[in-house]
Amino acid sequence: MSNGPSIDARSAPPTVTETGSAAGGAEQRVTLLLRLDDRPGALESALRPFASHGVNLTRIESRPRRGRTFDFYVDCEGRRDDSPLARAIAELSRTTTQVTVLGEADVPWFPRDIAELDLVASNTLDAGGALHTDHPGFSDRGYRRRRADIGRLAQAYRHGAPFPVIEYTAAETETWGRVYRRLAPLRSRHGCRAYLAAFDELERRCGFGPGSIPQGRDVSAFLEARTGFVLRPVAGLLRPRDFLNALAFRVFFSTQYVRHHSVPFYTPEPDVCHELLGHAPMFADPAFAELSQEIGLASLGATDDDVERLARCYWYSVEFGLLWENGQRKAYGAGVLSSVRELKRACGGDLPEDAFRPWDPEAAAREPYPITDLQPRYLVADSLQRARTKLQGFCASFYRPFHARYDAATKRVWVDRAIRRRG
Ligand SMILES: [Fe+2]
Incomplete structure (x- = not known):
């Protein structure tokens, strides 16, 4: 993907899909899937709401899709219903083609402490x-x-x-x-x-x-x-x-x-x-x-x-x-x-x-x-x-x-x- 895109928020109505809760261990994490067009500035714009609402990101992973779009998996600190994160998601839903709140990833048990x-x-x-x-x-x-x-x-x-x-x-x-x-x-x-x-x-x-x-x-x-x-x-x-x-x-x-x-x-x-x-x-x-x-x-x-x-x-x-x-x-x-x-x-x-x-x-x-x-x-x-x-x-x-x-x-x-x- 070229680096950074602009998102055409008008090209399609945004969707927000809830597929699970965000609780998991002592640290709360929420994973979002952002589907972005492959345009310069798109990622930068998409990430702006996180910074403006004070949401800390812990990982970003990109996966290309067919049709000149990219999926970005963005992990952030907080709970789905935390106000800063909720506000960031609301803003994303207005500016991004598609935002999906993913559930927890199922993994084999291991000790956390x-x-x-x-x-x-x-x-x-x-x-x-x-x-x-x-x-x-x-x-x-x-x-x-x-x-x-x-x-x-x-x-x-x-x-x-x-x-x-x-x-x-x-x-x-x-x-x-x-x-x-x-x-x-x-x-x-x-x-x-x-x-x-x-x-x-x-x-x-x-x-x-x-x-x-x-x-x-x-x-x-x-x-x-x-x-x-x-x-x-x-x-x-x-x-x-x-x-x-x-x-x-x-x-x-x-x-x-x-x-x-x-x-x-x-x-x-x-x-x-x-x-x-x-x-x-x-x-x-x-x-x-x-x-x-x-x-x-x-x-x-x-x-x-x-x-x-x-x-x-x-x-x-x-x-x-x-x-x-x-x-x-x-x-x-x-x-x-x-x-x-x-x-x-x-x-x-x-x-x-x-x-x-x-x-x-x-x-x-x-x-x-x-x-x-x-x-x-x-x-x-x-x-x-x-x-x-x-x-x-x-x-x-x-x-x-x-x-x-x-x-x-x-x-x-x-x-x-x-x-x-x-x-
Ligand atoms: Fe041994």
Whole structure:
């Protein structure tokens, strides 16, 4: 469309169509559809009533139509019956070919406020405690009871409450210590700089060491002071949508139970060794925090297909990502950093070159992945900053009828149009 039009208000009688209410969340939004002729000055004239009546616009999106007209979707702050907005609409109806007040956009439910994570935190898959028959602890009744007890504390947790403190047993601490010691030389050799720097601090400030399991409460406070990321207890695996949504709030769902002692160097599910030795150090890094939150923001109200794509991007970055440092591939993904076998495989030099590909979110989104086996390939980023930039570009292609932004001060998600969360 040429820039700006004049509207011939006399060419057709204006119409105002009400198709729904404008309420939606704490911020009120109204979306208007303006159908304008493709003439210089048309948009400028059409927007004038908003300014003159003091109505704030949050988004304008244009879509061409056949016959030299354009549709403009204009999102504004306020309610349909607010006087300033009502007056602006009345004026528009006199000056614009057609004005339609649209209803709310239906989107899949997502939390708007950090406290709303309480609504999904208990929705663990398999009720959080049902172990599969191939789980190393499946036949160990004592282990299952202990895991369920720790899980119950997480289930009862609510936003703002004190983080549950776990009195780990000697046997659990022994398992942790074995994993810790075995990983130590590998992480020094293959961990990326950000990971090693944070790990060093966690050892000095948060009690990281082979002799005791750090408390999630202390690690969470450490991370929050650095990047605003916090850990939140969870009883088991969540749906990808719920898990990814939390990242938008800089919240990482983190388990507290310990893997079964019989197989200390393998776990079919996340446990405290994976969370604290793999994930936690990276959340102290600002660039990694940005990348993680980017995935979370893109997942809010996304379609099921796009959530699936994002889950794969998450897998090939936050879980199994590598990056180049001084000509060497280093690990930043938690699934690599917390696994002896995965660290050796990804960074040990035995894999053929074609097992490594440059980080590309579009390719990652198409790539299936094994959950309980070693990864067949790894994606290698130039840097975490560039990984995030590429991810942003990829997510811009998603269909979503609104734009979301996180307000760290209020811990709420701001959206630029009226939406109705369903489901
Ligand atoms: Fe993980």
